Amino acid sequence: MNGTGLCASTLNVTAPQWQEPSRCMVVNLRCSAENRLRNGGEAMSGFKGTAMILDAHQLLVRLAPWVAAAVLGGCGGGYSSSGPAQVNSTVSNLLSSVDAIGVGGAGLISNDPTHQFLALQANLKGGSAQLRFSCAGCNISVAAAGSTVGANQYVTIPFATLDSSSDATITVTDNVSGAIATYTLRARPVDHPPYTVGTNSNPEPGDLYLTPFDPQGFAAPYAYIVASDGSLKYYYRNRPGLEIHDFKKTIIPGGAIRYSFYDAADSAIRVMDAGFNLLTKVTALPFPDGNTYAVDLHDHVILDDGHYILGVYAAKTVSNIPALPGQSLFVSGAGLQEIQNGVAVFSWLSTDHPELYACSTSHNDFAANNGADYAHWNSVMVDADTNWIASFKYLDAVLKIRRSDGAVTWILGGPCDQFGLSATQKFSHQHHARRAADGRLTVFDDNNADGNSRALAFNLDEATKTLVTTNPALPGFAAFTSDAHASFNLGSAQLFADGKVLVGWGEFLGAASDVSEFDTASGALSFQLTLHPSAYSNGYFSYRAQKFQ
Template identity: 30%
Template sequence: MAADAPNIFVFSTFSGYKIKCNNIEVQSGDTVEVMIDKGYLKKSDGIEIEFTNKKSGLVTKQFVRCLNEGFPEFITINNGAEYGYYYFDPTQDWIVKMNTNSEIIYFNYCEDNFYDFKPIETKNGELYYSYLTPYSDPDEKIKVVTNSFTECKAVIMNSNYQVVKEILGTLDEDGKFTNIELDMHEFLMFDEMNYITLSYIPTYVDNIPEKLTGRGGYPSRVYAAYIQEVRDGKVAFEWKSTDYPEFYDMSVEGNQFDFTNEGWCDYIHINSIDICPNDGNLVLSMRHADSVVEIDRKTGDIVWILGGKHDMFKLKEEEKFTRQHFARFTDSGTLTLFDNSTNYVVSSAENYIGNGTGFPRTIEFSLDEREKTILDYKSYDYKVKQSEVMGSSQKLADDIFLIGWGASMEVPSKILFSEIDFISQKVLFEASNKSGVNVTYRVHKFHR
């Protein structure tokens, strides 16, 4: 349901009744667009459907609730946040657009989870929305040869929240969907005919250095990260992590290459992709390498590595990060990331390894990419011990960031996201989940 776009009601064949929807008489097969006059959605409001029995004249009324009865309740505070709209996925069963007045503008529900709901404004000013979600209908699901962490499709909606396109998987050389599905960590769209996807393919490889396997030349099972860019229905670029053996040695988690792990080695775990504004290359956040890596968008070669065991920028101790998410360039060209600063190991019986502090933070780098040096570095700290996994950090203005807190196993929290002025340490806006703990993949704020 939406408060800023028409809601579409389709009436099937009926007989014996006259029906009005929102005081508009409808006929069998009619499609009716209903706008919410109030401009936001409430559980106590509904769209009236009136039924009049043609024979008896008896009138009955029913209401379509504007806000689902099971919709989560939020506790919010606003201490002077600039007006805008937050896009997020509380508990991941819902996607929500909420304004800084705490009014719900749009929502959708899915039993199979949502990831990364966000608006997309194309170069010509068109507005779209996108999200990633698992396949709800088994019959539409592609026969899978992958074992992706969460096998998803990308859904694209127009400005009225109507689905205009679904990306069911990667494409082959003929522009047809393959049986390689998308992963839930990233989907970038530039316009309806140009987008980038991320997938993971279980792969047997024999190019892992012997020192890492103890079995020279013997194949190991790994997840190959696979990135594909599509333009005008054709594959314009593709990249597979297993073509670059140096990533094996960079791994700090998911690297049981000697088969001591019965599954597949999630050895780099790419969790975000962005475009470098200087050269148009791809910049990847590799959680299990504690690294951010730029790869050439034409050749696929590694351009630079920031952080981790193969760091090229000679980071100082306080500049290092662990298990980071959401590496993004700002309008001014700096690179920000959400440093989970955790040593939590998802796939291991051991709880923690490494040197993370346990307190997540936002880091902002100004990079000299040619000389591989740090021109400027800022750490934005907010002493909340949570967020071993997931999370995001969006720069809104100087020293003001929107933090999506991800999820925590050690110290569960109800806080979904916080907009913080880090100079004053003032929380400008915050939303918490009243009835449950925080699980939010990412949060975005925009002005439309």
């Protein structure tokens, strides 16, 4: 996120989501994550809710449109109390609605026929949308993209790109009075998170998947697919506060494509087909303790249609904390669940493993009895041996979990490390534990301990619980970084077979790129992408950055 360290403790105000941007539209658009930390929050450290907004800003989110109206009223017309730009009322008064069918069945953000500017909830580069103006007993003509239709009929709007060059002009004519209303269907909404691509020199093949969101909750969150040339290939938009995370592409057995992400609008994993049509919304099922927990946003795995792995935060009362015997205390444990054809075939809870309480490095004041988030899982994957590898932020550790019985077979990192890691090799509040193509375990190390974030790779001998020292090409430990970042939350690392690594830097202080791809040997950058503040947000971050072909 491009921000600045010169943040004053002033009110941040953004314009309403429908308003066109102008120089007068935002008060103090310069504040970066630094103010969120300074103002008393542990910015997003809980990362458990759907909104992830600091308490100090929740009131501002609700007041922003009204405050903006008052402040921007003196901006020479930048804000109109009448709302969005209006079309000719002679025509719009005839219409009952305007609707669309876009990629994956996406509709319009607003169906109000008085609004001049229209936009789709989702759109695809090279795709099209069907647009219809509805009325009863009227006589109108709708002209767009070289075609003319009548009332209650769809006209096809193509989108060669997802930038303003593909914005479509639609003319609606009342054939009785001769009145004309001119609409614009935007290729992407005006409040889309802006980004720039810096270095782009022979990057790793594949499309980049991002989920830009505003941690202050002002702006609408998005899912993005960015093509290798830097152009926007696909977007999906939610209303402000309903964040989207962990956007990915999966090829299931048989070769079918599945797109998926966590969607706060439904508190579920949204699963779509190759055409971005909704297939299902996945939520957690009851756990063996009798509780049903809300699905969590951090990670999910699609093994096949109807076969998923997801995670939860298990808020519950326990009485098995070894350091506090005999006490019933409320904690927030971590849970993982495998669902197949509507049945929970395997469930795992951190609270069933009392030895893990002592492994916690943060949020572990159990005696306070206020839901200590002592483990805080943030990634899960299925290893080659069918067992699971999961990352736990507040254990500063990655665990391997045996799929057959839930036993923890090894712990890498943190106070309970079993691999003999040195201080330099240990990580702090890490994210995104994955197996690379060469078999090494990769981790994005936020490295909150000293502020120098990095990508790590471990070559593990799991039988002896040691780091491999006999393979110079794949050392037991390697750390990679390029353009310096101090990430205090989120992030991802994806190591490719050719030696490049793609890093999503998560949430960090200052002005720097949000995504960097670089050679692990030389540090030479091959790709950089930066999310920027806009007229709707003080700035955006992306939970992860991943490439899929």
